[in-house]
Amino acid sequence: MTMVNLTLNGKQVSADVPDNTLLVTFIRETMGLTGTHVGCDTSQCGACVVHVDGESLKSCTMLAAAAEGASVTTIEGIAEGDSLHPMQQAFHENHGLQCGFCTPGMVMSAIELVQDNPNPSETEIREGLEGNICRCTGYHNIVKSVQAGAKMMGG
Amino acid sequence: MPEGSIKDGIGASVRRKEDKRFLTGSGRYTADITRPGQLHVHFIRSVHAHANIKAIRKDAAAAADGVVAIFTGEDVAADGIGGPICGWVVTNRDGSPTNEPPHPILANGAVRYVGDHVVAVIAETLEQAMNAAELVEIDYEVLAPVVDLANAGSGPQIHENVPGNMYFDFELGDEAAAAAALDSAATVVELEVRNNRLIPNAMEPRAALAEYDPIDDSYTLFTTSQNPHLTRLVIGAFMLSIPESKLRVVAPDVGGGFGSKIYVYPEEAVCTWASKKLQRPVKWTADRSESFLADAHGRDHINKVRMALDKDNRITGLRVDTVANIGSYLSAFSVVTPTILHAPLLSGCYQIPAIYTNVKGMATTTAPVDAYRGAGRPEATYLLERVMDTAARQVGMDPAEFRRMNFIPKDAFPYQTPVALQYDIGDYEPPLDKALEMIDYKGFEARRAEAASRGRYRGIGLSSYIEACGIAPSAVAGALGARVGLYESATVRVDPTGTVNVFTGTHSHGQGHDTTFAQIVADKLGVDIGSVEIIHGDSDRIPFGMGSYGSRSLAVGGAAIAKAVDKVIEKSRIIAAHLMEAADADVVFADGKFTVAGTDNEKGFGEIALAAYVPHNYPHDRLEPGLEETAFYDPLNFTYPSGTHIAEVEIDPSTGVVELVDWACCDDFGNLINPMIVEGQVHG
Numbered sequence: 001m002t003m004v005n006l007t008l009n010g011k012q013v014s015a016d017v018p019d020n021t022l023l024v025t026f027i028r029e030t031m032g033l034t035g036t037h038v039g040c041d042t043s044q045c046g047a048c049v050v051h052v053d054g055e056s057l058k059s060c061t062m063l064a065a066a067a068e069g070a071s072v073t074t075i076e077g078i079a080e081g082d083s084l085h086p087m088q089q090a091f092h093e094n095h096g097l098q099c100g101f102c103t104p105g106m107v108m109s110a111i112e113l114v115q116d117n118p119n120p121s122e123t124e125i126r127e128g129l130e131g132n133i134c135r136c137t138g139y140h141n142i143v144k145s146v147q148a149g150a151k152m153m154g155g
Numbered sequence: 156m157p158e159g160s161i162k163d164g165i166g167a168s169v170r171r172k173e174d175k176r177f178l179t180g181s182g183r184y185t186a187d188i189t190r191p192g193q194l195h196v197h198f199i200r201s202v203h204a205h206a207n208i209k210a211i212r213k214d215a216a217a218a219a220d221g222v223v224a225i226f227t228g229e230d231v232a233a234d235g236i237g238g239p240i241c242g243w244v245v246t247n248r249d250g251s252p253t254n255e256p257p258h259p260i261l262a263n264g265a266v267r268y269v270g271d272h273v274v275a276v277i278a279e280t281l282e283q284a285m286n287a288a289e290l291v292e293i294d295y296e297v298l299a300p301v302v303d304l305a306n307a308g309s310g311p312q313i314h315e316n317v318p319g320n321m322y323f324d325f326e327l328g329d330e331a332a333a334a335a336a337l338d339s340a341a342t343v344v345e346l347e348v349r350n351n352r353l354i355p356n357a358m359e360p361r362a363a364l365a366e367y368d369p370i371d372d373s374y375t376l377f378t379t380s381q382n383p384h385l386t387r388l389v390i391g392a393f394m395l396s397i398p399e400s401k402l403r404v405v406a407p408d409v410g411g412g413f414g415s416k417i418y419v420y421p422e423e424a425v426c427t428w429a430s431k432k433l434q435r436p437v438k439w440t441a442d443r444s445e446s447f448l449a450d451a452h453g454r455d456h457i458n459k460v461r462m463a464l465d466k467d468n469r470i471t472g473l474r475v476d477t478v479a480n481i482g483s484y485l486s487a488f489s490v491v492t493p494t495i496l497h498a499p500l501l502s503g504c505y506q507i508p509a510i511y512t513n514v515k516g517m518a519t520t521t522a523p524v525d526a527y528r529g530a531g532r533p534e535a536t537y538l539l540e541r542v543m544d545t546a547a548r549q550v551g552m553d554p555a556e557f558r559r560m561n562f563i564p565k566d567a568f569p570y571q572t573p574v575a576l577q578y579d580i581g582d583y584e585p586p587l588d589k590a591l592e593m594i595d596y597k598g599f600e601a602r603r604a605e606a607a608s609r610g611r612y613r614g615i616g617l618s619s620y621i622e623a624c625g626i627a628p629s630a631v632a633g634a635l636g637a638r639v640g641l642y643e644s645a646t647v648r649v650d651p652t653g654t655v656n657v658f659t660g661t662h663s664h665g666q667g668h669d670t671t672f673a674q675i676v677a678d679k680l681g682v683d684i685g686s687v688e689i690i691h692g693d694s695d696r697i698p699f700g701m702g703s704y705g706s707r708s709l710a711v712g713g714a715a716i717a718k719a720v721d722k723v724i725e726k727s728r729i730i731a732a733h734l735m736e737a738a739d740a741d742v743v744f745a746d747g748k749f750t751v752a753g754t755d756n757e758k759g760f761g762e763i764a765l766a767a768y769v770p771h772n773y774p775h776d777r778l779e780p781g782l783e784e785t786a787f788y789d790p791l792n793f794t795y796p797s798g799t800h801i802a803e804v805e806i807d808p809s810t811g812v813v814e815l816v817d818w819a820c821c822d823d824f825g826n827l828i829n830p831m832i833v834e835g836q837v838h839g
Contacts, residue, residue, distance in 0.1 A: 018282075034187035035180015037410070039358045040443035047358060075180035088178040092170055095835045099665030100177025101358040101410025107178065135358050135411050136665045138838035 009077025046132030096145030098136035164678030221283030228263030270448025336472020340463035359410025382702020453527025496531030625710030653761030660700010681747025
């Protein structure tokens with residue numbers, strides 16, 4: 001067992017978990033935050049993307065112990081109370097989601113994409129989100145959402 | 156009340172009500188649910204496509220840390236647990252029925268595809284179950300697999316009661332008439348076309364969590380289903396043989412289905428069965444590899460197509476011989492998909508006087524194949540549009556003009572095809588013209604020349620299609636072999652304060668029902684969509700419904716909601732007339748208010764709702780208190796949307812990479828409730 005201490009959505013959390021606990025398991029099962037999804041368990045689909053110290057990472061491929069001392073942000077941690085994060089709002093306005101399963105990872109990846117590149121082109125968005133798979137939307141409205149989100153985030 | 160007069164009513168691109176929970180991580184999918192004391196099941200799956208099971212040694216695994224139980228096919232058989240059933244069968248050409256082999260939920264004696272369920276290892280944690288599974292030894296006698304569809308009939312027999320590996324041999328249409336047309340044709344166009352197998356791959360892997368309640372001897376199953384009542388019916392009546400009323404099936408948020416979550420699978424039945432045996436909740440969540448192996452796959456047809464043209468290049472006949480890969484077992488709608496949902500679409504948008512088709516459904520040692528996105532209908536459209544292009548090339552006609560001259564003319568509706576369907580209405584030229592204009596069809600040759608100057612091959616392809624949507628009606632489906640009804644249900648419950656709860660038998664797994672259905676109710680009742688709740692997916696809460704597939708949710712389920720709302724309005728009108736001391740016929744309903752015609756005497760809908768639940772001054776001689784109505788809607792026909800899509804691609808001959816450079820489409824979908832959601836569905 002390993003004691004893992006990290007900051008999760010701004011709160012200090014600690015738990016004693018088996019050494020091989022994945023970060024996504026720590027988030028979903030130990031901490032009960034089920035907004036982060038497991039779609040493929042092989043780092044392909046991106047449904048499990050969270051931010052670790054500001055960088056988007058696939059939490060199904062990282063041990064919880066490797067996030068010791070880090071600041072982890074999940075989809076539950078980006079809205080300000082009842083006000084959605086601009087990227088969440090942009091997905092809503094542009095119908096960038098259907099079944100919602102890929103959405104948390106998609107939004108988390110999109111936020112980091114825009115933080116790194118405040119005014120991304122369509123090609124840059126499509127390339128930047130290659131690690132996130134969606135089966136419902138055909139991506140068209142996701143691209144529109146990210147473009148709108150970038151504007152709303154001040155790009 | 157004029158429809159569409161409400162801001163968020165019919166025709167408005169209202170942003171979706173369900174978005175907030177999905178965008179904030181508050182969606183509730185099956186894998187998100189945890190029950191106290193739950194156990195985890197891991198399935199040991201066959202690594203062979205075809206083998207006899209000689210022995211299973213599980214003692215070492217049973218003694219491993221955390222293991223609670225290990226079940227095999229023998230345990231299933233000992234408890235008399237049945238397998239998934241086929242929900243729709245067909246009659247063969249010779250009048251015999253479809254061959255239906257048994258499908259045990261854990262393999263009993265033989266495995267028939269890689270991924271077949273052999274052993275269920277149940278432990279305190281998933282990791283313990285997976286570790287213990289490594290200790291189970293299975294002796295297989297490996298048999299020759301059957302994976303070549305074209306020659307499946309000559310392979311080793313897979314099921315005792317499926318001779319020649321043929322489940323069914325279906326036909327539709329007039330064979331002699333099609334042969335006569337081909338014999339007398341000026342041109343015969345021939346095409347062999349494969350529709351490849353695919354794996355549905357919804358983003359959310361399938362999952363199940365079952366809990367048994369010993370106090371009232373009942374079960375609750377949370378599962379990734381497109382149709383919770385069908386799951387309850389099959390598991391309750393056919394697999395566990397328990398009263399349906401003792402099983403509650405909840406399909407909460409479901410992360411995409413695409414057909415693959417229609418069917419009842421062995422895993423969810425094992426969880427339900429084991430939850431009583433072990434008196435603890437049992438949970439299973441597929442990993443992606445299991446999704447690839449054991450979700451029902453889609454398509455997989457080989458078609459031989461022959462089309463007859465007269466000297467003016469009008470189509471005079473069509474014969475299609477299809478071999479469909481059904482896989483190792485008959486999944487719920489595996490038989491209907493390549494037959495009843497395929498053959499009647501072979502007329503497409505075209506006037507074809509004679510059509511005949513034969514479909515042979517073959518057993519192979521591959522994963523079961525069932526309905527996937529459109530289910531049979533896209534397969535029919537694909538082969539038809541391919542042969543239309545081939546024909547146009549063969550006779551030297553422009554493919555758009557060849558289609559146009561063979562379209563069913565708009566004054567020919569209702570149009571009876573030679574393959575069972577009667578199209579109610581249609582007008583296929585305007586969408587074709589619009590799509591041609593949008594893509595600048597006339598300018599294509601210039602674009603092709605420009606691409607060639609860059610060393611790229613540029614091509615253009617079009618498809619004019621018709622769909623048969625809103626799968627129903629029950630009587631027709633029953634006559635064609637369905638074992639289920641295909642109506643849809645809705646209950647509209649108005650609360651004393653005027654808020655509205657809609658209980659629908661359909662299921663939303665991305666289609667946006669929370670919004671679209673609320674728009675219908677808001678429009679009809681003149682209330683804000685914020686006061687309309689859509690409830691679906693829980694067999695204890697909703698009326699018996701058939702679920703969502705076959706493009707039926709709005710056309711059938713939405714219509715049931717509209718009918719239930721109409722009943723609510725009619726009852727409310729009588730209450731309003733009573734309160735305003737007017738005749739029923741003098742009371743009109745518009746914009747959420749009941750008014751006595753020609754007066755300013757009015758009652759708001761909320762006042763009527765309150766009066767229905769506080770019936771002090773009430774027409775008790777005519778009405779019961781309360782304001783709740785249920786409707787079951789069973790339509791008389793499919794709906795027939797149509798349209799034309801055109802794609803332009805460029806190929807880099809040095810790498811073979813194909814780039815989709817342009818796409819134009821024009822669809823005729825009739826009245827749209829929420830255009831934004833409809834466009835999103837088309838994108839997908």
